[in-house]
Amino acid sequence: MSASLSITSATVDPALLDLPWNLPLDEWPSETIASLPKGISRHLVRFAYLSGYVIAVKETTTEMAKGEYDMLRTLQRLDVPCVDPVAVVAGRMDDDGDSLASVLVTRHLRFSLPYRALFSQMLRPDTATRLVDALAVLLVRLHIVGFFWGDVSLTNTLFRRDAGAFAPYLVDAETGKLFDGGLSNGQRENDLEIARVNIAGELMDLQAGGRVEDELDPVEVSNGIVASYRSLWKELTGSEVFASTERWRINERVQRLNELGFDIEELAIRTDEGGTTVRIQPKVVDAGHHQRRLIRLTGLDTGENQARRLLNDLDSYSATVARDGQEVDEEQVAHEWLIRVFEPVVTSIPRDLRGKLEPAEVFHQLLEHRWFMSQREQRDVPLAEALTSYVNDVLRHRRDEATVINPPTESITLPVDVVDDEDDVDWRERV
Amino acid sequence: MSSVTFDNATRLYPGGTRPAVDKLNLDIADGEFLVLVGPSGCGKSTSLRMLAGLEEVNDGRILIGDRDVTDVPPKDRDIAMVFQNYALYPHMTVAENMGFALKIAGVGKEERATRVLEAAKLLDLEQYLTRKPKALSGGQRQRVAMGRAIVRQPQVFLMDEPLSNLDAKLRVQTRTQIASLQRRLGVTTVYVTHDQTEALTMGDRIAVLKDGLLQQVGTPRDLYEAPQNVFVAGFIGSPAMNLFTADLTEGGVTFGASVVPVDREVLSSASGKQVTVGVRPEDIVVSTDPGAGLEVVVDLVEELGADGYLYGHSEVDGKRTDVVARVDGRLHPSIGDRVHLIPAHDHIHAFDVESGERLNKAIVTA
Numbered sequence: 160m161s162a163s164l165s166i167t168s169a170t171v172d173p174a175l176l177d178l179p180w181n182l183p184l185d186e187w188p189s190e191t192i193a194s195l196p197k198g199i200s201r202h203l204v205r206f207a208y209l210s211g212y213v214i215a216v217k218e219t220t221t222e223m224a225k226g227e228y229d230m231l232r233t234l235q236r237l238d239v240p241c242v243d244p245v246a247v248v249a250g251r252m253d254d255d256g257d258s259l260a261s262v263l264v265t266r267h268l269r270f271s272l273p274y275r276a277l278f279s280q281m282l283r284p285d286t287a288t289r290l291v292d293a294l295a296v297l298l299v300r301l302h303i304v305g306f307f308w309g310d311v312s313l314t315n316t317l318f319r320r321d322a323g324a325f326a327p328y329l330v331d332a333e334t335g336k337l338f339d340g341g342l343s344n345g346q347r348e349n350d351l352e353i354a355r356v357n358i359a360g361e362l363m364d365l366q367a368g369g370r371v372e373d374e375l376d377p378v379e380v381s382n383g384i385v386a387s388y389r390s391l392w393k394e395l396t397g398s399e400v401f402a403s404t405e406r407w408r409i410n411e412r413v414q415r416l417n418e419l420g421f422d423i424e425e426l427a428i429r430t431d432e433g434g435t436t437v438r439i440q441p442k443v444v445d446a447g448h449h450q451r452r453l454i455r456l457t458g459l460d461t462g463e464n465q466a467r468r469l470l471n472d473l474d475s476y477s478a479t480v481a482r483d484g485q486e487v488d489e490e491q492v493a494h495e496w497l498i499r500v501f502e503p504v505v506t507s508i509p510r511d512l513r514g515k516l517e518p519a520e521v522f523h524q525l526l527e528h529r530w531f532m533s534q535r536e537q538r539d540v541p542l543a544e545a546l547t548s549y550v551n552d553v554l555r556h557r558r559d560e561a562t563v564i565n566p567p568t569e570s571i572t573l574p575v576d577v578v579d580d581e582d583d584v585d586w587r588e589r590v
Numbered sequence: 591m592s593s594v595t596f597d598n599a600t601r602l603y604p605g606g607t608r609p610a611v612d613k614l615n616l617d618i619a620d621g622e623f624l625v626l627v628g629p630s631g632c633g634k635s636t637s638l639r640m641l642a643g644l645e646e647v648n649d650g651r652i653l654i655g656d657r658d659v660t661d662v663p664p665k666d667r668d669i670a671m672v673f674q675n676y677a678l679y680p681h682m683t684v685a686e687n688m689g690f691a692l693k694i695a696g697v698g699k700e701e702r703a704t705r706v707l708e709a710a711k712l713l714d715l716e717q718y719l720t721r722k723p724k725a726l727s728g729g730q731r732q733r734v735a736m737g738r739a740i741v742r743q744p745q746v747f748l749m750d751e752p753l754s755n756l757d758a759k760l761r762v763q764t765r766t767q768i769a770s771l772q773r774r775l776g777v778t779t780v781y782v783t784h785d786q787t788e789a790l791t792m793g794d795r796i797a798v799l800k801d802g803l804l805q806q807v808g809t810p811r812d813l814y815e816a817p818q819n820v821f822v823a824g825f826i827g828s829p830a831m832n833l834f835t836a837d838l839t840e841g842g843v844t845f846g847a848s849v850v851p852v853d854r855e856v857l858s859s860a861s862g863k864q865v866t867v868g869v870r871p872e873d874i875v876v877s878t879d880p881g882a883g884l885e886v887v888v889d890l891v892e893e894l895g896a897d898g899y900l901y902g903h904s905e906v907d908g909k910r911t912d913v914v915a916r917v918d919g920r921l922h923p924s925i926g927d928r929v930h931l932i933p934a935h936d937h938i939h940a941f942d943v944e945s946g947e948r949l950n951k952a953i954v955t956a
Contacts, residue, residue: 220757260757307644314677340604345643349664357677359694364679367686378694 167228168246168264174210175264180251183259184218193267206267213267214245221249223333224263230332231265237304238445240297241329242268242317268328269561270517271317274361277325282362282371287380289324291358295387297327298350299395300446305341308350309334312357320516320560321462322523351388355381395421398440403430409439416441420463422448456493457501461519468523469501476500504546512554514561525549592668592745592778594618594641598650601636601802610636612802613650618795621776623769625793627783628825633802635750638782642748643667654745670744672752678723678731684710685719688737695742702741709740712774732764740775747772747779753788765792786826790814798822816939820946823868823939829899829914832874834906835943836867843867843940846884846904850933856940856949864907865949866941871899873937874915876929883932886913888923898922902929 164180179187184203193206193213204217217224224247231244243266251259274290294316301308308315308329315331338346362377371377394415401408413423424443430436449466453459461469476496481487504525505518516524529545596616602609611633618624626634639645641652643664651660659667678687689706697705710716713733723731739747752768753761769792772779783789789796790810797807798821806818817823823831836843842851843865856865877883886902898919903912915931923929940949 220754222754310677312677340606343644343646345645345664346639349642349644352665356691356694360677360679360682360690363686363690363693364681367679368681381694 163250221261293325311354322464465519592655595653600649627789628799868939
């Protein structure tokens, strides 16, 4: 190991020192390397094991690694969903004393997947639309904190399953910049245009690889991000004016935002001089409305949509225990639901199947499964019965998504993927 | 293709006390390669982003050709930010990678093929059009990425530190490629860098900024030979120009034991009894005469073959001052030697000590 190796890290893990920093990343031995679904990357990125978890190691310049490390830490402080920066390793040298590229180390998010790994054979239009909608939410959240991304794409995002939707995480902050005074409309529009072009490119690439269903139109799907972004942005930041007799509209606005998964932390309310009209505009909004409620009631930390789903189940449970309009204590019922409904489901998942999906996602899928069973059999299927059927017929046949480890391979992610030439095709037909 | 005009363009960030870009006036000719250069925080990237439509213009205007684009959204400005992202799609051919954005923009198939072919010829990629990116070298991949911008046929190319993530060798190679490609394409280009060597080697003209203010705009030679103020003098050139505070005497300025003659106008226009004198390392002569020039102790000699650079220090105006001089690579002094340095005749730059503005005429070299 080189004497000049420098590791910058907020939470130093001594095991970092044991990784083979004296080797170029593409020569790391297979026992160090973890196999994970790959994305497209400009830099060489590989996954390795560190103290029981998986890390992503990206080779880049020292300056860029440090910049991105700091940026990710700032974004984390701002509560933006992004990967967890672990360290910057600079001053690497091989055994001949030649210098090697610096690296940025991030922690792999359990159960997160690149978009290319979210479908098994062919991408369906509705899955693509859900991915694009998820990315729109992430982009709005980033823009609200003043972050200009500069390279918005599906590739630069990781997705966790979230009760039928996807929860997005930013993975590449390399081109991003934070503006204290917030973003201009031009900056937001530019990010949106970059997103539109990149998503279309990514979907066209899948199309060229024969991995999308025929009815999926890349351009149409990618245009979807613009509408999705704009409506959310308007709802979260737009001002509205109404007569002062319509004050219920304040509550309505708050509820609409809650439905979208946001809480209003600060709302500007202004009346005109005569007091006949009121103008309201959210000033500070926070994502995670349902997540926070679920954590408060049960301590469960899940995706926003999973939380929504679990809360629905909790609320209906609550309705069944309430007797004749009798007041029930919300927290007490939540505790009861947790130990009588949720935990029994989670603990009855066989140990060998627990790496398939997150517990909250299993619970969501189980509820879906029970609904389908009940529909099919025209009866109210009990949860225990649905669970047995779900575990045996569905969960057992899924692949593990916590971290895909077997088999270890030599080279995981290359700047570009391997594809054969098709010289006999006239390129004019393909432009 | 089009000219670009910054007309008193000003950007004041909310809560800022002074503008990030202050009344910038700059005319960029059709087809010109203009480099915006300056230290971090000087306003160069902000200026570029104003042109791109990414920053609000609080005062003044920006024109592309005759069209006022001050309030036009970025995608309607007909500009291309090059290298902003250069991800290549593995399943698509070079032709598809270059042309897919045109497809999104609704450009017809024939037109797409024509433009892709034109760009491929310019980039020496014609024979690779049916290949996949995997089958290309690193440099070829970069050219494909450039092709993505070229096929759009924008009025103006904008590049913000595009080489910053490349290693030193690839940076020099790509620098040359971009400059020669820009000349072949003839598209007006605005290029931002903090690296003055990059600016000098690439730009038709260079605009130097500091603290949001335009310091000077001119050809690389203008900036090198006639820096308009002390800041430009010290910023442009590597190794940097030597700058000393020197006393004015009758007929010239003192330089150690010597008096170096300067123009009459310097003597009459200086605001005090001293001036800042600037001498480039190559304009210094090493003298063996102990009674001449500035006595310098040699700290280091950097040998570069035929030439070398002498790094030393001296006492000027009671302060230790570092000095750099170009010396013969074979016959140079050794570390610890005391040598006497004299500026070559007619090769000194004089600046006002208070305002920092240039006092003498431009130095003309053959």
